[in-house]
Amino acid sequence: MPESAPRRDAGHLTFLNPLGLLALLAIPVILGFHFFRQQKRSRQVGGLHLWDFARIATPAGRRFERLIATLPLLFQLLAAVLLALLLAGLDWPVDQAARHFSIILDDSVSMQARVSGTTSAQRAADALEEWTEDADRFTLVAAGNRPVVLAGPAAAKPDLMRALNDWTPDAPLANADDAVNIATKFGSQDSRLLLLTDNPTQAEHLKDSATVWGVGRAAVNNAIIFADRFRASKDADRIVAKVEGFGGSPRSVTLTAYRGEQALTSRQLDLETSKPVSVEFDLPDTQSPIRLSITPPDALAADDNVILVPAEQKPVRVYMPEGLPHRESFLRAVTAVRDTLLAPTPADADLAFVMDGEAALNVRRVYVFSNTQTTDGLRMAAGRDLVTAGESRLTQNLGLDGVIWPFDRSAPGDASQALRADISYTSIPLLYAERTTSASARYRVNLALDATNIFRHTAWPVLVLNMIEECRGALPGLGRTNLRAGEELVLNLEPAAEGADVFTLWREGEPQPLQTWQEEPPSVLTDLTPGTYFIRQGDTIESPEMARFRVNLFNQGESDLQSLKELKPDLKSLAAGRLEQTDRNYLIYYALLVGLVGCIVLGWVYHDAGH
Numbered sequence: 110m111p112e113s114a115p116r117r118d119a120g121h122l123t124f125l126n127p128l129g130l131l132a133l134l135a136i137p138v139i140l141g142f143h144f145f146r147q148q149k150r151s152r153q154v155g156g157l158h159l160w161d162f163a164r165i166a167t168p169a170g171r172r173f174e175r176l177i178a179t180l181p182l183l184f185q186l187l188a189a190v191l192l193a194l195l196l197a198g199l200d201w202p203v204d205q206a207a208r209h210f211s212i213i214l215d216d217s218v219s220m221q222a223r224v225s226g227t228t229s230a231q232r233a234a235d236a237l238e239e240w241t242e243d244a245d246r247f248t249l250v251a252a253g254n255r256p257v258v259l260a261g262p263a264a265a266k267p268d269l270m271r272a273l274n275d276w277t278p279d280a281p282l283a284n285a286d287d288a289v290n291i292a293t294k295f296g297s298q299d300s301r302l303l304l305l306t307d308n309p310t311q312a313e314h315l316k317d318s319a320t321v322w323g324v325g326r327a328a329v330n331n332a333i334i335f336a337d338r339f340r341a342s343k344d345a346d347r348i349v350a351k352v353e354g355f356g357g358s359p360r361s362v363t364l365t366a367y368r369g370e371q372a373l374t375s376r377q378l379d380l381e382t383s384k385p386v387s388v389e390f391d392l393p394d395t396q397s398p399i400r401l402s403i404t405p406p407d408a409l410a411a412d413d414n415v416i417l418v419p420a421e422q423k424p425v426r427v428y429m430p431e432g433l434p435h436r437e438s439f440l441r442a443v444t445a446v447r448d449t450l451l452a453p454t455p456a457d458a459d460l461a462f463v464m465d466g467e468a469a470l471n472v473r474r475v476y477v478f479s480n481t482q483t484t485d486g487l488r489m490a491a492g493r494d495l496v497t498a499g500e501s502r503l504t505q506n507l508g509l510d511g512v513i514w515p516f517d518r519s520a521p522g523d524a525s526q527a528l529r530a531d532i533s534y535t536s537i538p539l540l541y542a543e544r545t546t547s548a549s550a551r552y553r554v555n556l557a558l559d560a561t562n563i564f565r566h567t568a569w570p571v572l573v574l575n576m577i578e579e580c581r582g583a584l585p586g587l588g589r590t591n592l593r594a595g596e597e598l599v600l601n602l603e604p605a606a607e608g609a610d611v612f613t614l615w616r617e618g619e620p621q622p623l624q625t626w627q628e629e630p631p632s633v634l635t636d637l638t639p640g641t642y643f644i645r646q647g648d649t650i651e652s653p654e655m656a657r658f659r660v661n662l663f664n665q666g667e668s669d670l671q672s673l674k675e676l677k678p679d680l681k682s683l684a685a686g687r688l689e690q691t692d693r694n695y696l697i698y699y700a701l702l703v704g705l706v707g708c709i710v711l712g713w714v715y716h717d718a719g720h
Contacts, residue, residue, distance in 0.1 A: 121201075121202075122199070122200075122201055123199075123200055123201075123202065124197045124198055124199060124200070125197070125198025125200055125693075126196065126197055126198040127197055128197070129193060129194075129195070129196030129197030129198060130193055130196075130197045131193075132189070132192055132193035132196050132197075133189065133190070133193045135189040135192075135193070136186060136189050136190070139182070139185050139186060139189060140182075140186075143179075143182050179715070180711070180712075180715040181712050181715050181716050184708045184709075184711045184712035184715065185708075185712050187704070187708045188705055188708035188709050188712060191701050191704045191705040191708060192705055194701055195698070195701050195702065195705060199697060199698075199701065200693050200694055200697060200698070201694045201697055202693060202694060207244055207245055207246045207263075208242075208244070208245045208246070209245070209246045209247070209248070209263060209295075210241075210245060210246075210247050210248075210303060210683075211247075211248045211250070211292040211293070211295050211302050211303070212237065212247055212248065212249050212250070212292075212302075212303045212304075212305070213250045213251075213252050213256075213285065213288045213289065213292050213302060213303065213304045213305070213319065214233060214249065214250070214251050214252065214259070214276070214278070214305055215229075215233075215252055215278065215283045215285070215304075215305060215306035215307060215308070216251040216252050216253035216256075216278045216279075216280045216283055217252075217253070217278060217280050217281070217282055217283040217307075217667055218278060218279055218280065218281065218409075218411045218412075218639075218662060218664070218667050219278075219307055219308070219325075219409065219667045219668075219670060219673070220233070220278035220307050220324075220325075221277075221278055221279075221409060221410070221411055222307070222325070222326075222328060222330070222408045222409045222670050222673070223408055223409075223410075224326040224327075224328045224408055224670075225326060229307040229324045229325050229326070229673070230276070230277070230278050232324040233273075233305040233322075233324045234270075234273040234274070234276075236305070236322065236324060237269070237270075237273065237305070238270055238273075240680060241266050241269065242266070243265075243266050245266065246261075246263040246264065246265065247260060247261055247263075247264050247265075247266070247269045248260070248261035248262045248263065248264065248292065248295040249261055249264065249269055249272055249273075250288050250291050250292045251276065251278075251280075251288070252280075252283045252284055252285045252287070252288035252304075253278075253279075253280030253282075253283065253284060253638075254280050254281065254282065254284060254595065254636045254638070255284070255287075255636055256284060256287050256288035256291050258291070259272040259273075259276060260272035260273075261295065262295045263295075279411075279638055279639065280638060281593075281594035281595045281638065281639070281662060281664045281667065282595065282664065282666070282667070283306065285304065285306070285311075285312055285315060286315070289302060289304075289315060289318055289319060293318070301318075301319065301320055301683055302318060302319035302320065303319065303320050303322060303683060304319040304320065304321050304322065305322045305324055306321065306322075306323065306324070306325070307323070307324055307325025307326075307673045308323075308325055308672060308673055308674075309321045309322075309323035309325075309674065309676045310672055310674070320678045320680070320683050321676060321678060322676065322677070322678050323674055323675045323676030323677075324675060325670075325673030325674055325675065326673055326674070326675060327356075327670060327671055327672065327673050327674060328356070328407075328408035328409075328670040328671075328673070329354075329355065329356040329357035329407065329408065329670070329671075330354075330355045330356065330407050330408045330409050330412070330668055330669070330670045331352065331353070331354050331355070331360075331362050331380060331403055331407050331413070332352070332353055332355065332403075332409070332412035332413070332665070332668035333350060333351070333352055333364075333401060333403060333412060333413065333414075333415045333661075333663075334351050334352070334353045334385060334412075334663055334665050334668065335349075335350065335351040335385075335593075335663055336348070336349065336350040336351070336401055336415045336417060336591070336661065336663075337349050337350075337417070337591055338399065338417040338418075338419070338420050338590075338591055339420045339447070340395065340420055340422055340447075340448065341391050342391075344393055344395070345391045345392060345393050345394075345395070346391065346392055346394065346395050346399075346419070346420065347389060347390070347391050347392075348366060348389060348390055348391075348392060348399065348401070348417065349387070349388075349389040350364065350387070350388050350389070350401055350415070351385045351386065351387050351388075352364060352378055352380065352385065352386050352388070352403060353380065353383070353384070353385040353386070353665065353668070354380030354381065354382055354383075354384075355382065355383070355665075355668060355669040355670060355671055356382060356669075356670070356671040357382065359379065359380065359381045359382075360379075360380055361377060361378065361379050361380070362377075362378050362380060362403045362404065362405070363375055363376070363377055363378070363403065363404050364376045364378055364388060364401060364402070364403050365401070365402050365403075365404070366390070366392060366399055366400070366401055367399070367400040367401075367402065368392075368394060368397050368398075368399060368400075369397070373392055373394075373399070374390055374392070376388050376390070378403075395419055396419055397419070398416055398417065398418050398419070398641075398659075399416070399417045400414060400415070400416050400417075401414065401415040401416075401417065402414045402415075408670055409667075409668065409670060411639070411662055411667075412662050412664075412667070412668045415661045415662075415663075416641060416659050416661065417591050417659065417661075418590050418591060418641065418657055418658060418659045419590065420590050420591070421586050421587050421590050421656075422448060423448065423581050423584045423585075423586050424448040424449065424450050425446075425448065425449050425450070425459050425460055425577050425580050425581050425584070426449075426450045426451070426452040426457055426458045426459045426460070427443050427449060427450070427451060427452060427458060427459070427460045427461070427462070427577070428451075428452040428453075428454065428455050428457070428458035428460070428461040428462075428470075428472070429443070429451075429461070429462050430463060430464075430467070432464075433462060433463070433464065434464070434478075434558045434559060435558050435564055438564040438569065439462055439573070441570075442569055442570045442573035442574070443573060443577070445570060445574075446573070446574050446577045446578075448581075449577055455470045455471070455472055456471075458470075458472050459472065459473045459474065459580055459584060460472065460473065460474040460475075460476075460576065460577060460580040461474070461475045461476070462476050462478070463475065463476070463477055463478070464477070464478055464479075464480045465477050465478065465479055465480040465553075466480050471549070472549065473548065473549050473550070473580060473583055473584070474549070474550055474552070474576070474579070474580040474583065475549070475550075475551045475552065476552045476553075476554055476576060477543075477551065477552065477553050477554065478554045478556060478558055479516070479517050479554070479555050479556060479557055479558075481515075481517050481557040481558075481559065481560070486517060486518075487515045487516065487517055487557055487560060488515065488516055488517075488518060489513060489514070489515050490513075490514040490515075490516060490534040490539070491512075491513065491514075492509035492510045492511050492512035492513070492514065492568075493509075493510050494534060494535075495509045495512070495514060495532055495533070495534055495539070496532070496533050496534070497509070497531065497532055498529070498530065498531050498532075501529070501531045502575060502578065502579040502582065503531045503532075503540065503572070503575045503576060503579055504531055504532065504575065505575055506571055506575075507568055507571050507572055507575065508567070508568060508571075509532075509568050511566060512561070512562065512563050512566050512568050513560075513561055513562045513563075514532075514534070514539065514556060514561060514563070515556070515557040515560040515561055516534070516537070516539055516555040516556060516557065517555060517557060518537070528541070528542040528543070528544070528545055529541060529542045531552075537555075538555075539554070539555045539556065540552065540553070540554050540555070540556075541553060550583070582599060582601070583601065584601065585601055585602065585603040586601060586602070586656070587599070587600060587601075587602075587656050587658055588600070588601070589658070590657070590658045590659065591658070591659050591661065592637065592658065592659070592660050592661070593660070593661065593662075593663040593664075594637065594638060594639050594660055594661065594662050594663065594664060595636070595637070595664075596637070596660075597633055597634070597635050598633065598634040598635075598637065598658060599632065599633055600630055600631060600632055600633065600634065600644075600656070601632070602630050602644065602655050602656060604629065604630070604646050604655070605646060605653065608646040608647065608653060609646055609647045609648070609652065610627065610628055611625060611626070611627055611646075611647060611648050612625070612626045612627075612629070612630040612644065612645070612646055612647075612655070613625050613626075613644070613645050613647065613648050613652070614634070614642060614643075614644055615642065615643045615644075615645060615650065616640045616641070616642055616643075617640060617641040617642070617643070618640075620650070622645075622648065625648065630644060630655070637660045638660065639660050639661055639662050640659075640660055641657070641658075641659050641660075642657070642658055642659070642660065643656070643657050644656040644657075
């Protein structure tokens with residue numbers, strides 16, 4: 110933690126560093142040197158042969174002599190006193206009043222757009238350098254995913270300009286509302302915020318609390334708005350991408366895939382405004398990062414390049430007993446899902462479909478179906494009357510309209526103790542989690558397989574797909590390896606037992622970790638900006654790598670530069686807050702420094718020649 114500044118009261122003599130007064134101990138040392146030194150006097154004689162009888166040297170030992178006051182001694186003592194006062198930080202603070210401005214910068218990536226030779230970010234920095242005055246004080250807030258204070262509170266102009274020179278806007282969006290809430294905490298009631306953005310139209314709702322300064326310029330731009338990568342076969346990965354042109358007339362661009370600097374394949378794309386073009390191709394490389402790039406260059410370079418790291422393979426092994434009713438329907442739905450294998454025994458499986466009454470299985474996911482042999486006592490639920498849990502992974506894109514769902518109210522299993530009902534009829538849970546632990550989950554499906562039409566309905570392959578993908582997400586590893594900026598990343602990492610108990614998040618090209626966790630890594634990562642990331646078990650860059658993933662921009666709102674514009678506000682009416690502050694009196698500092706140098710020079714000039 111930084112040391113707290115010493116407390117100073119305006120109008121009173123004070124020392125910024127009182128320990129510097131220890132330098133006064135040099136005074137007795139100087140006096141001692143002068144007190145015990147031998148004193149010699151010059152004498153004029155007629156000839157040296159008359160002094161042959163005199164002793165050439167003083168007898169052994171140094172005599173106790175009286176202190177002789179000389180000009181060198183005086184200047185040396187004065188130099189010691191002035192040096193001690195300088196080291197102690199002698200000060201007489203002065204009261205000053207300054208204007209204070211709270212400034213908000215749009216930190217979104219569109220501020221990097223280069224139009225007419227300059228970027229919006231550079232125009233914002235140049236505008237502030239010209240407008241601000243040296244005597245003013247500033248608080249600078251960057252409006253990104255999470256607003257941060259770049260300079261201040263109450264920073265001087267050199268600190269403001271230094272922060273602007275080090276600033277690079279790279280957030281996938283500008284959170285101006287939260288930035289305003291932060292900036293108002295540093296202003297006074299009569300002050301007004303200043304917001305610099307490339308899209309002043311989107312900041313109109315803040316006009317009552319901030320003066321908006323537009324620094325953007327409209328431009329035509331092409332962008333990769335989506336890209337992903339997954340395993341197409343054992344020896345090849347499939348790349349899918351979408352490219353869109355924003356503004357301008359129809360034009361052609363080239364999409365090229367690179368491995369390092371080697372071009373692997375290229376596609377010529379004809380773009381029309383606001384009409385995305387989709388493309389996909391297979392590449393015979395599953396281990397290296399692939400970079401997608403569109404040419405020719407345009408106004409915003411950040412959305413012209415995408416890096417896709419290798420997709421993590423998590424095959425799901427599924428077990429189905431030979432006597433499972435409608436096993437062929439299960440088999441067709443399971444084998445249609447990518448990266449899915451059939452397990453010969455439950456011991457080899459990650460997911461199992463079994464009937465009620467089967468022995469308990471030690472499997473990560475088990476779905477137990479009702480073992481009903483007759484239609485007597487069954488109740489029928491129409492698909493339109495079934496209720497699905499919208500937040501459940503098992504019911505995503507699942508349409509049940511037209512499905513006949515027969516269920517047995519007397520089926521085994523305590524439905525009243527259901528942990529979570531994914532599908533229910535009135536208050537009766539039909540597909541629900543019966544038991545869930547960190548390593549496994551058991552689901553009960555109250556569905557009479559011999560009396561339903563679900564195997565002839567489109568809902569069946571979707572339901573099986575959701576079951577398999579939910580199980581895949583529970584397997585150790587990452588939920589995804591290529592993400593959109595701002596998207597949450599689900600983690601399910603299993604640390605090595607012999608490894609360290611500290612885990613770190615690194616971004617490629619940075620020497621220090623971004624985050625550190627003790628004992629175990631988190632389950633979710635959020636607020637990720639574009640870049641390649643690594644999770645390591647350990648706190649050094651040489652620590653073992655647990656996972657690697659990439660975050661790309663993929664933000665059509667930032668890529669569309671057509672609505673950007675310049676807007677120069679009336680800055681004369683911008684009210685500033687009044688900041689009362691106490692500053693150091695540098696006149697005393699320079700006076701002591703000049704006095705110290707003068708005493709050193711005079712002490713040398715008047716040095717005792719007999720020394």
